[in-house]
Amino acid sequence: MNPHTKAQVLTANQVATGSIVKVFATAASSKLVDCKFGNFVQTGDFNLNSSSIHQANTTDIPFGINTYLEGPFAAIHNHDTVIVVYYNGELKVS
Helix, strand or coil: CCCCCEEEEECCCCEEEEEEEEEEECCCCCEEEEEEEEECCCCCCCCCCCCEEEEEECCCEECCCCCEEEEEEEEEEECCCCEEEEEEEEEEEC
């Protein structure tokens, strides 16, 4: 992992946009309900127009407690649990 990688906790139903390396599940029922796999290119308003999206997934992706889901992700939408997001650069959470 990059020595400049940071971590941030996402609570239920939050969306994160940025250069996301991986996510960590803190609960057995963790899942992403929407995500964009790819390389994020930061623009002023954090839109994904300049990013390289390899796959957009709108199907739920469940992952179990104490497991990681490896990226790269440009955007993720957390479902109803707490997860930890590892990222480089800046992260926009809404």
